[in-house]
Amino acid sequence: xPSSSASPAIxxxxxxxxxxxxxxxxxxxxxxxxxGLEGLTIGSLAVATGMSKSGLFAHFGSKEELQLATVQAAxxxxxxxxxxxxxxxxxxxxxxxAVIAAWxxxxxxxxxxxGCFFAAVSVEFDGRPGPVRDLVAACMMDWRGSLTRLxxxxxxxxxxxxxxxxxxLAFEFDALSMGANGTYQLHRDHRAFxxxxxxxxxxxxxxxxxxxxxxxx
Amino acid sequence: xPSSSASPAIxxxxxxxxxxxxxxxxxxxxxxxxxGLEGLTIGSLAVATGMSKSGLFAHFGSKEELQLATVQAAxxxxxxxxxxxxxxxxxxxxxxxAVIAAWxxxxxxxxxxxGCFFAAVSVEFDGRPGPVRDLVAACMMDWRGSLTRLxxxxxxxxxxxxxxxxxxLAFEFDALSMGANGTYQLHRDHRAFxxxxxxxxxxxxxxxxxxxxxxxx
DNA sequence: TGACAGCACGAACGATCGTTCTATTTTTGA
DNA sequence: TCAAAAATAGAACGATCGTTCGTGCTGTCA
Numbered sequence: 001x002p003s004s005s006a007s008p009a010i011x012x013x014x015x016x017x018x019x020x021x022x023x024x025x026x027x028x029x030x031x032x033x034x035x036g037l038e039g040l041t042i043g044s045l046a047v048a049t050g051m052s053k054s055g056l057f058a059h060f061g062s063k064e065e066l067q068l069a070t071v072q073a074a075x076x077x078x079x080x081x082x083x084x085x086x087x088x089x090x091x092x093x094x095x096x097x098a099v100i101a102a103w104x105x106x107x108x109x110x111x112x113x114x115g116c117f118f119a120a121v122s123v124e125f126d127g128r129p130g131p132v133r134d135l136v137a138a139c140m141m142d143w144r145g146s147l148t149r150l151x152x153x154x155x156x157x158x159x160x161x162x163x164x165x166x167x168x169l170a171f172e173f174d175a176l177s178m179g180a181n182g183t184y185q186l187h188r189d190h191r192a193f194x195x196x197x198x199x200x201x202x203x204x205x206x207x208x209x210x211x212x213x214x215x216x217x
Numbered sequence: 218x219p220s221s222s223a224s225p226a227i228x229x230x231x232x233x234x235x236x237x238x239x240x241x242x243x244x245x246x247x248x249x250x251x252x253g254l255e256g257l258t259i260g261s262l263a264v265a266t267g268m269s270k271s272g273l274f275a276h277f278g279s280k281e282e283l284q285l286a287t288v289q290a291a292x293x294x295x296x297x298x299x300x301x302x303x304x305x306x307x308x309x310x311x312x313x314x315a316v317i318a319a320w321x322x323x324x325x326x327x328x329x330x331x332g333c334f335f336a337a338v339s340v341e342f343d344g345r346p347g348p349v350r351d352l353v354a355a356c357m358m359d360w361r362g363s364l365t366r367l368x369x370x371x372x373x374x375x376x377x378x379x380x381x382x383x384x385x386l387a388f389e390f391d392a393l394s395m396g397a398n399g400t401y402q403l404h405r406d407h408r409a410f411x412x413x414x415x416x417x418x419x420x421x422x423x424x425x426x427x428x429x430x431x432x433x434x
Numbered sequence: 435t436g437a438c439a440g441c442a443c444g445a446a447c448g449a450t451c452g453t454t455c456t457a458t459t460t461t462t463g464a
Numbered sequence: 465t466c467a468a469a470a471a472t473a474g475a476a477c478g479a480t481c482g483t484t485c486g487t488g489c490t491g492t493c494a
Contacts, residue, residue: 016461017471034344039255042452054454055472063452114344123340126402127251127331137403171400171412172393179392185343186354195388206423233491234441259482271484272442280482 021059024049025073028066032074033114036124037067037132067132074117075139082106083146093159093204093214096150100173100200101217107181108193115185118143119178144170159214164207173200238276241266242290245283249291250331253341254284254349284349291334292356299323300363310376310421310431313367317390317417318434324398325410332402335360336395361387376431381424390417 014022027048032040042063046053060066082102089098107116114120122140125133147170154160160169180196183189197217204214231239244265249257259280263270277283299319306315324333331337339357342350364387371377377386397413400406414434421431 015470020471036253036255036341038253041450043450052473053452054474057453058471061453120340120344122403123337123399124253126399127337140400140403168412168415171396171409172416175393175396175400175413175416176389178399179388179395182340182343182395183357183388183392186339186357192388195385196392198385199389199392202423203420206419232440237441258480260480269443270482271444274483275442278483 017059020049020051021069022073024051024056024059025070028070029074029077029117030113032067032070033112033117033120035114037070037121038124040067040070042066064130064132068135071121071132071135071139074112074121075142077111078106078117081111089215091153092157093154093208093212096147096154097204097214097217099147099150100177101197101215103177104180104193104196104217107177108184108190116178116181119181144174147173158209159212160204160207161209169203169207172203176200234276237266237268238286239290241268241273241276242287245287246291246294246334247330249284249287250329250334250337252331254287254338255341257284257287259283281347281349285352288338288349288352288356291329291338292359294328295323295334298328306432308370309374310371310425310429313364313371314421314431314434316364316367317394318414318432320394321397321410321413321434324394325401325407333395333398336398361391364390375426376429377421377424378426386420386424389420393417 024045028040028045031045031048042057043053045066046056049056060069082105083099086098086102087095089095107119118136118139122136125136148166151160151164151166151169155162155164155166176196176199180192183192201217208214241262245257245262248262248265259270259274262283263273266273277286299322300316303315303319304312306312324336335353335356339353342353365383368377368381368383368386372379372381372383393413393416397409400409418434425431
């Protein structure tokens with residue numbers, strides 16, 4: 001083993017390469033949320049970032065690597081800016097509500113220019129085998145798993161009735177949110193989000209134990 | 218005006234051109250449900266149908282016309298093979314259930330190779346202005362409008378409670394169905410459809426008037 | 435039988451795709 | 465400060481994209 005003074009895996013000051021790579025991926029996420037990961041062309045991405053095709057390409061080595069990096073960047077951005085902040089809400093029903101509310105805000109405020117990145121990309125890749133599809137599928141599993149876990153916590157705390165099925169509820173909330181995102185993207189009608197919020201609220205009311213309190217959606 | 222003996226607009230015996238056009242569109246719907254309407258390449262479609270690129274192209278004149286024709290063919294196929302048959306159920310709650318059940322079957326049995334054609338295409342085009350997007354948006358509006366009308370009929374017949382909101386219910390059922398389709402396409406897990414059916418059933422039970430009967434989903 | 439649509443084909447176009455080179459500039463670290 | 469390393473640019477590749485053009489089939493009526 002070399003001495004402990006070796007340069008760290010993640011340098012304290014990000015090099016220039018890392019910075020431009022981040023700028024590229026920021027643009028890539030936006031473009032992909034609109035045109036998909038296949039419509040995300042290296043040429044158009046180069047124009048959008050003001051770089052040359054080859055200079056940009058060198059950062060990734062292949063289009064598939066660019067796609068994978070874009071998905072991972074979107075996952076990180078989602079975790080950091082949507083999911084983790086919402087987790088600060090108090091455990092149980094309130095936290096579940098906070099996470100769903102954060103997701104709906106994330107989609108409605110269009111953190112990515114084309115709405116939810118994963119809604120666009122998961123539909124695009126669900127029929128094409130390969131590592132990109134696998135990664136996207138894993139992200140979606142993750143998200144649903146988180147929703148399921150939060151619902152289960154609320155149930156374990158007695159805030160949801162014994163008849164509540166965490167997996168079932170997670171599926172429903174996921175579907176309602178995605179549906180609102182899709183409807184809004186297609187028709188630019190904000191009522192879609194209002195209807196999703198109402199549906200989630202009523203569904204939670206159906207299963208919430210008497211006296212359980214949940215934060216507004 | 219020429220004499221009334223002119224050939225009818227729709228000839229009794231479809232000419233050869235019409236037949237191959239139908240064959241092309243059948244393949245086009247399947248390919249587009251998997252790879253999208255942009256991934257639907259004229260070259261790949263020519264290979265799939267055993268035609269030459271130029272011979273196939275001549276039927277449409279442009280890729281956009283091919284896309285429009287494919288969407289209209291999918292709309293017609295959906296109407297003919299899913300929606301209209303389900304409308305034969307008795308008016309009211311039963312008919313609403315029959316239509317939703319038909320849709321879920323249509324998606325689960327993969328009438329198109331990539332699942333619901335419109336689920337794939339509407340997400341793909343929701344961010345790209347143009348006639349294709351407009352047509353797809355109109356199809357989705359149509360579908361949601363039909364669901365809304367069926368729910369309103371059930372309500373007017375007294376089978377759904379006074380508190381039931383047809384538009385809201387239509388949104389929810391649409392979202393749940395689309396969500397099941399997406400989850401199934403991504404994870405190949407049939408439980409997605411089971412959860413959608415359960416959600417629709419429970420939601421209907423919440424709003425159904427006492428004693429109202431609805432057919433199984 | 436012969437003229438004439440309708441239909442399909444093959445070859446080719448310019449544009450753009452992802453990708454590979456080589457050269458040049460910029461940044462980094464001793 | 466200077467050489468090594470990293471980052472970017474430019475030109476070009478073969479493949480494929482949508483599209484155009486000219487040609488040859490193949491039936492149908494006169």
